Amino acid sequence: xxxRETILALEGVTKRYGDAPGVVGPIDLAIGKGEFLxxxxxxxxxxxxxxxxxxxxxEPTAGRVMLNGRDITHSPxxxxxxxxxxxxxxxxxxxxxxxxxxFGLRMRKVPKAEITERVMDMLRIVGLPDVERRLPxxxxxxxxxRVALARALVIQPTIxxxxxxxxxxxxxxxxxxxxxxxxxxxxxxxxxxxxxxxxDEAFEMSDRVALLDRGSIAQIGSPEDLxxxxxxxxxxxxxxxxxxxxxxxxAADGQGLxxxxxxxxxxxxxxxxxxTLAPGQQALLMIRPERIELVDAAAPGTVPARVRNRVFSxxxxxxxxxxxxxxxxxxxPSLPQFRLLDPGAKVWLQPGDCRxxxxx
Amino acid sequence: MSAAADxxxxxxxxxxxxxxxxLFLILPIGFFLSMGFFKYDVFGLxxxxxxxxxxxxxxxxxxYQDIVLLTLKLAGLxxxxxxxxxxxxxxxxxxxxxMWRGALMFMVVAPLTTGVIVRTYGWIxxxxxxxxxxxTLIALGLVDRPIQILHTETAVVIALVHIxxxxxxxxxxxxxxxxxxxxxxxxxxxxASRARCFFEVTLPLSRAGILMGSVLVFTxxxxxxxxxxxxxxxxxxxxxxxxxxxxxxxxxxPLGSAMASLLVLMQFSxxxxxxxxxxxxxx
Numbered sequence: 001x002x003x004r005e006t007i008l009a010l011e012g013v014t015k016r017y018g019d020a021p022g023v024v025g026p027i028d029l030a031i032g033k034g035e036f037l038x039x040x041x042x043x044x045x046x047x048x049x050x051x052x053x054x055x056x057x058x059e060p061t062a063g064r065v066m067l068n069g070r071d072i073t074h075s076p077x078x079x080x081x082x083x084x085x086x087x088x089x090x091x092x093x094x095x096x097x098x099x100x101x102x103f104g105l106r107m108r109k110v111p112k113a114e115i116t117e118r119v120m121d122m123l124r125i126v127g128l129p130d131v132e133r134r135l136p137x138x139x140x141x142x143x144x145x146r147v148a149l150a151r152a153l154v155i156q157p158t159i160x161x162x163x164x165x166x167x168x169x170x171x172x173x174x175x176x177x178x179x180x181x182x183x184x185x186x187x188x189x190x191x192x193x194x195x196x197x198x199x200d201e202a203f204e205m206s207d208r209v210a211l212l213d214r215g216s217i218a219q220i221g222s223p224e225d226l227x228x229x230x231x232x233x234x235x236x237x238x239x240x241x242x243x244x245x246x247x248x249x250x251a252a253d254g255q256g257l258x259x260x261x262x263x264x265x266x267x268x269x270x271x272x273x274x275x276t277l278a279p280g281q282q283a284l285l286m287i288r289p290e291r292i293e294l295v296d297a298a299a300p301g302t303v304p305a306r307v308r309n310r311v312f313s314x315x316x317x318x319x320x321x322x323x324x325x326x327x328x329x330x331x332x333p334s335l336p337q338f339r340l341l342d343p344g345a346k347v348w349l350q351p352g353d354c355r356x357x358x359x360x
Numbered sequence: 361m362s363a364a365a366d367x368x369x370x371x372x373x374x375x376x377x378x379x380x381x382x383l384f385l386i387l388p389i390g391f392f393l394s395m396g397f398f399k400y401d402v403f404g405l406x407x408x409x410x411x412x413x414x415x416x417x418x419x420x421x422x423x424y425q426d427i428v429l430l431t432l433k434l435a436g437l438x439x440x441x442x443x444x445x446x447x448x449x450x451x452x453x454x455x456x457x458x459m460w461r462g463a464l465m466f467m468v469v470a471p472l473t474t475g476v477i478v479r480t481y482g483w484i485x486x487x488x489x490x491x492x493x494x495x496t497l498i499a500l501g502l503v504d505r506p507i508q509i510l511h512t513e514t515a516v517v518i519a520l521v522h523i524x525x526x527x528x529x530x531x532x533x534x535x536x537x538x539x540x541x542x543x544x545x546x547x548x549x550x551x552a553s554r555a556r557c558f559f560e561v562t563l564p565l566s567r568a569g570i571l572m573g574s575v576l577v578f579t580x581x582x583x584x585x586x587x588x589x590x591x592x593x594x595x596x597x598x599x600x601x602x603x604x605x606x607x608x609x610x611x612x613x614p615l616g617s618a619m620a621s622l623l624v625l626m627q628f629s630x631x632x633x634x635x636x637x638x639x640x641x642x643x
Contacts, residue, residue, distance in 0.1 A: 057545050077548040084549040090542035094564050103560070107551035155550060 004032025007191050008054065008159060013063035015049050024049045024215040026063060031159075031193065036185055038194045038202040041212035042238070047195045050212070051163055054193060056080045067158065078107070083152030087164040089144045091136040097123070097147055098132035104155035122154040123147075125184070142173045149181070153188065160185070160192040166201060178204050199239055203227075211235055227288075228353065231273045233360050236286045243292075243328045245285040246359065252277050258356045260285050264324025266303045270354035282359035289318070292330040293350040294341070302348035307341055321349065396618035405613050414618035424602070428622065431599040434513060435582035438520040442528040442577045443570065445521065450532035450569075451562075468530075471523050480590045483519050484510060487591070511593040519591050520581045527580060528573035535569025536562070568638065575634045579627040599623045 014025035024046035031037050039047040052058040054065060056077035065073045072080055083104075091100050098119055105115045123129055126146040136144055145165060152160060162181070166174045182205045185192050196202055202209045203223040210220040211234075219226055219235045230236040236244060247260035250267060258277050261267050262285055270285055277283055295302060305328065309320040317338050319330045328349065332338040341347070396414050398406040418424045453464060471479060486492050487509040494506040509515050539562065547557045585600035592598070599619055606616030 055545075055549055057549070077545070078551045078553060080549070082549060084546065086542045086546060088540065088542060090540060090546040092543060092547075092561060103547065103552075104550035107556060151546075151550070 004035055006030045007033045007035075007068060008193075009066040010050070010054070011064045011066065013050070013053055013060045013065060015046075015053060015058060016061045022046075022215065025060070027215075027217060029210060029217065029220070031191060034189045034191055036182065036192045036194065036205060036207045038196060038206040038209045039212055040196060040199060040202040040209050040238075041218075042197060044214075045212040046215040047197075047212050048163055051084075051161055051193060051195050054159070055082050055084050055161055057084075081155070081158045082161055083155055083157035083159070084161045085145075085148045085152050085163065085165045087167055089136075089148040089165075089168075091144055091147055091151070093136050095135075096132065097128075097134050097136065097139070100136065100147060101132075101151045101154050103151065108155065118154055119150075122150040125153075126150045127180075141169055142177065145169060145177065149184070153184075153190070158191065160190050162192065162194045164196055165194075166196070167198070174201075181205065211238060213238075229271070229273060229355060230286065231357070233284060233357055236284075236355070236357060241289050241329060241331075243285075243287045243289060244357075245287070245325050245328070247283055247285045247325075247356075249277050249279050249281045249283050249356070251279055258283070260354075260356055262325040264303070266325065268301070268351060268354050270356035272356040274356070274358050277356060277358060284357040284359050286355040286357055287328070287351045288353065289329045289331040291352040292328070293352065294319075294330065294332070294338075295348045295350055298348050299350070302350050305347055305349050307343050307345045307347065309343055310341065312339070321347070323349065392613075392617055393621045393624070394617075395614050396621045398614050400612050400614045405611065414614045415622070417615065418618055418622055424619070427597050427599055427602050427619075430513075430597065431582055431623075432626070434517055434520070434588075434596075434598060435578050437513075437517050438524065438581040439528075439574050439578045441517065441521045442524055443574060446525055446528035446532055446573065447570075449525075450529045450536055453529070454533055454536040468526050472526055476523075476586050477590075479523065480519065480587060483515070483522075483591055487515055510591060511595045513592070513596050516588050516592040516596050516598075519587045520584060523587065524577045524580055527576040531572035531576065532566060532569040535566040535572075539565050571634050571637065575630055578630055582626060583623060 008031045010027050010029040012026040012028060014023065014027070016023050022044065027046075027050060029037075029050075039050055041047050049058060053060050056072070056075060056079075060073065063073070064071055067080070092103065095103070101119045101122060102115050105118060110118070120129075120132070123132060126149050128143060128146050128150070131139060131143065131147075136147065139147065145168075148165070165181075166177050169177060178201055181194075185205075194202070194205060206223060208221060209223055209226055211218045211226060213234050218238075219231050221229075226235060226239050230239060230242075233244065236242040245262050247262040247268075249258050250261050251259040252275075254275055256271055256273065256275060257269065258272050259267055259269050260283055268285055272283075298304065303323050303325070305321040305323040307319055308322050308327070311318040311320075312334065315334055317332050317334050319332065319338075319341070321328045321330060330349065395406055397410050397412070399409040399411045400414070401407040418428060449468070453461065453468070456464070458464070474482075484491070488494070489506040489508075489510070491509070493509060494503075497503045497507065498505075543561050543565070544557045547561050548554075552560060582598075583600050584598065585604055588596055588598040589601050589604070592601075599622070603616050603619050603623070606612045606619060610616075
């Protein structure tokens with residue numbers, strides 16, 4: 001991000017719907033040129049509202065939208081030059097594929113010969129030659145999705161906006177389209193804002209992810225940042241699986257390292273983004289299930305546990321373990337030594353990469 | 361239940377209403393319409409003698425020719441004005457978030473809830489020589505003498521547009537309401553102004569509603585009797601009135617029947633064209 005020049009910035013953008021309780025914002029967000037940013041979050045978190053504000057389909061109640069340093073908060077959509085792909089694609093059902101893709105160019109009064117050339121080029125780029133005479137009804141879901149992409153991209157928008165474009169596709173196709181869209185975005189170098197509720201999609205495609213919770217950004221960063229260093233319980237639970245254990249701070253160095261005591265008496269050292277955590281305060285210890293080593297003898301920093309359940313799901317095995325501090329989930333690759341670990345077996349856990357969060 | 365039993369059960373359900381239609385609708389209408397091919401007889405209503413002269417007369421006799429042409433003209437104008445006035449109304453009613461939406465919808469249907477006679481007398485009170493419109497015009501000094509409003513084609517079209525408005529507006533509303541709102545949003549992000557959005561997306565996609573509303577208004581206005589009778593009077597003769605006259609006053613059933621057949625034929629052709637164009641549009 002630091003190396004990119006900011007192309008779009010939301011400054012304190014807020015949207016209220018009459019007296020309805022759900023408020024979106026204030027949201028502050030800067031998107032770099034060529035960046036692929038995902039707005040991720042559960043339904044109702046305000047991600048689509050934010051996208052529509054960027055597209056100009058909704059006017060914010062407060063705040064500014066800046067495009068290349070220009071205030072576009074009150075510019076109508078036709079003046080924004082953004083390509084938007086809708087969840088339901090919103091292809092014009094009465095127009096052929098060619099006319100659908102050509103629509104934006106016609107509105108821009110591009111010469112006819114150039115329209116034909118650019119439309120055909122774009123259809124080739126999205127992998128759909130030879131469908132230009134058909135109607136949207138005559139295409140499959142995946143093909144329609146590509147047409148919608150072509151229609152948004154052919155106008156060479158400043159920013160490409162994608163509103164859950166993959167959620168109407170079947171699982172196989174969805175996975176393939178993730179890579180296709182990311183690949184296309186990289187090839188064209190186009191700044192993209194992608195909205196989804198699917199964490200896998202967000203992680204596989206994005207440079208940065210903004211996780212939204214009840215109308216505001218809970219955390220923004222690279223997928224690795226969000227996964228490794230969540231700053232709140234919401235982020236820790238929404239992104240991947242997390243063991244969250246109640247504990248108390250016994251020591252803190254004020255620079256991001258704390259020692260926590262969890263129920264059962266064990267003490268753990270954890271990193272934290274919250275340098276205000278002080279001894280005596282309640283805190284949450286977060287451990288990702290795959291960062292836990294299982295050892296067969298007690299050692300410093302280990303926690304005794306008993307296997308309650310073992311779930312085999314092909315490439316990995318999930319253990320549900322009981323400890324004095326409560327249940328803990330741990331995942332392991334599907335290797336022979338783990339397949340032999342039956343319910344009832346006694347093991348010692350050696351957690352790695354622990355994070356401490358302020359108890360909320 | 362087997363498919364055959366299912367079918368028997370279905371037929372059983374349909375039999376009573378089917379018989380009712382057959383006995384009291386299809387047979388009498390069939391009989392009446394077929395009378396158009398019989399010879400007129402002053403004393404016995406008709407003579408059982410086949411002839412094409414009744415239909416020929418409708419085409420050749422300029423009196424009846426005028427009636428047929430006037431009917432087409434007034435039904436066409438009624439359809440046109442219903443569409444011009446009804447489209448903005450339907451558009452507004454589908455888009456409005458107003459708390460009055462329900463009340464406004466009711467106002468569209470309201471004309472249907474009053475009896476045809478009451479409503480038509482309302483028009484007479486309004487448009488007569490001593491009517492409100494004329495009194496107002498005179499009071500404002502715009503005219504010196506009452507102008508002729510009643511008994512004109514204009515008055516008939518105004519009254520027909522008024523009463524038939526719901527038949528235009530509701531198909532339009534259903535066509536407009538079923539449109540995906542994202543289509544207009546997509547058009548606007550692609551650079552289309554509000555006007556372009558309307559002409560490129562909204563209007564073509566409401567085609568089915570326009571056709572349906574037009575077919576309804578056209579067939580209903582072409583077949584209307586009471587409004588042309590009371591508001592148009594003798595000066596504005598449409599086919600419905602003419603059939604009524606021929607059957608009940610002149611007692612020329614064969615000619616009345618021929619006229620009725622022609623009316624039904626006109627209405628059916630419109631409906632046929634509607635279905636054909638719909639099927640083409642879907643393909």
